[in-house]
Amino acid sequence: MITPAALANIRVALPSRAPGTNIPVVVAIVGGLLIAAAFLAFVAAHWTDLARLVRLAILLAGIVGAHGLGAWFARAGRPVLADLCAGVGSIIFGAGIALVGQMYHLGGDFAGGMLLWAMGALVAAALTGSRGVLAVALVAASLWSSMRIFEIPDVPHFSFVAIWFIAAGLALAWNSRVAAHLVALAALPWWITTALQVGLEPSFVLADGAAFLFGAGLALGVAPWQRASSAGAVLSIYGAFSLAGVSILEVATANDLFRTHAGTVSQSLWAISSGVAGAIFAFAVATTTRRAGAAFAGIAIGLVLLAAAVWSTPQAGEPWRAYAFELCAMLCLVVSGMLDSTRPRIVAGWLGIAGVIVAITWAVKGSLLHRSMFLAVAGAVAIALSLALNRLLPRDHE
């Protein structure tokens, strides 16, 4: 039993609960969203009846109103609602660009509109500290970059990288894991669309991108600055999952049916450098911190890059070496995660192993019997290795 006096003492001793997102707040958010939707539907129904300047005034008032409400919530100590309002303000800003373009017959450069949206949202994110606005800015910037990549399909769109670094700077300044996740996520569409450019081997460029993200994340993760190490840990998670995804993709697209290039494809220097830099980062971390986990991560990166390089060369028959490299790489990823006690990396490695085995088993080309033999031999080697390690390594429990 707790006496009333003890209860009062406990309440005094405990810090007051921060006004976060509780049930009344959630209900209030839903109510606010419904009212906003009703208002939008009403305005949309009468949009063409309104004078142009009235329409413009509604758009501008929407932006000012959303940010004003955000400021009010921020002042009242309601950061989630403030973030939400700033996000809504930036979405209205994006809609405003489209509608102003329509009202003033400015249609044409859609990608340019996306860039304007990204810039406006990025400035708002920097000022308000809103993660929602940062997400809006990165989505707009990714759309802009993708459109420009398809307009100029033989030159990488490096302008996006500048915006990405600004966003990364904000994530560091805020010391926010959410922002770090958004920034890491935003790197993926750029690498994917870039990999699809003319004259590049997609799997190799994707492998380079995953290697760079993973290696740079590991290097940032051991930085003495807490903000950098926290952001680096997030980047390395995305890097590990990307590496597993690329590994599966490489095996799945090994078949000639999926190969777009019949001849030798020249790889661009920037892509190769990114991949090599990723591996160097991982081994540098292993050397400086004397962590075996980072060394295994470096080996995983190196094996995936090597497999991608093997694949770039046209060859007859099934690429057994590459299959073996991918399996070893994913095994190294699991071991790396176990040694560093990093669960996401372990999960990425297991998913990679499962995906690679599935991709080998269901490959369209070649003999199923040969693939069965390959998997059996690989399994036997793994069990032999396990037995050897069991004898060599010290045991935790007797």
Add this chain to the structure above:
Amino acid sequence: MIETSATSFAELFARIPKIVLFGVAALVQVALLTLMIIDRVQILREGTEVTLQTRPLDPRDLLRGDYVVLGYDISQLPAGSLLNQPTGTSNPMVFVKLAPNRDGLYEAVSVHADAVAVASPEVLIRGRVAHGATCGSSERAFCDKLQIRYNLESYFVPEGGGRKLEQARNQRKLTVVAAVLPSGRAAIKRLLVDGEPIYEEPWF
């Protein structure tokens, strides 16, 4: 060192009232939207007026509401001296020299990859090649025919107003007066049917 500077900057930033930060964010976004309009006003105010003949096109795009798609006689042009020249991109910018004919309608004289000097009453208008820049062995050279967009291709009208304009366009009765800056940027200023103004674009 970096950490200390960043921390002190963050502390300094935290001291600024939230209302100021959110206010500046709103102001920046409002300013960017306003700049879009002011930029167009500048073209309408300072641009040289050129009258362009429209040509029939496919019906409106249902996905984009009630607006008229405008095509012009200057939208499809022979590449001329640009034929087989390298483009760099699949949608390169080009400059088209226009000159008035006997009826006062402006027609294309030549197409250029870069801006060239023109003498009055000639006007240089800037456009982007939509189709016709993917020829040659490298697929990065100008083809013999170019389809060019001048940012004058869509005109949004009040609901129900599009049909009348489309009919006039398809009967070649619709002409467009565009304002063109010396840099080549253009904006629609007026729509004429049988030479009579039916839509006049206000500045704001």
